Amino acid sequence: MKTEYSFFERVYEITAKIPYGKVTSYGAIARYIATAGSARMVGWALNNCHTREEYIPAHRVVNRNGLLTGKHHFGNSTTMQQLLENEGAVIENDRIINFREKFWDPSTELD
DNA sequence: ATTCTGACAGCAA
């Protein structure tokens, strides 16, 4: 079956559903949309997230290591970290220490 | 149609 909505739309939809103070990984999102393995595409989608009219909390999406890989895409490299810390995340060396604690799996939580 | 790229994930050392 063909995807009614673009791959990007799915990513935006899920990303927008991430609860405050929670974070998830690209793979988790990719897995939820039944396209596990295309985690890289998730990043590509978020790259175009700024084209969306709605606000996308992309700062809550990090890689499975909890590393803020996309911080550079927020204009300033510190923006993403600031936002996450503002939500209670403990970041050290661009890496979320309590990532496991803040992790939010859409396929499990959202279902 | 073919080729390149990407904000990754998984596994090995």
Add this chain to the structure above:
DNA sequence: TTTGCTGCCAGAA
């Protein structure tokens, strides 16, 4: 624990 290499899918040129 970190670092490095490989495989992956979907979209853009």
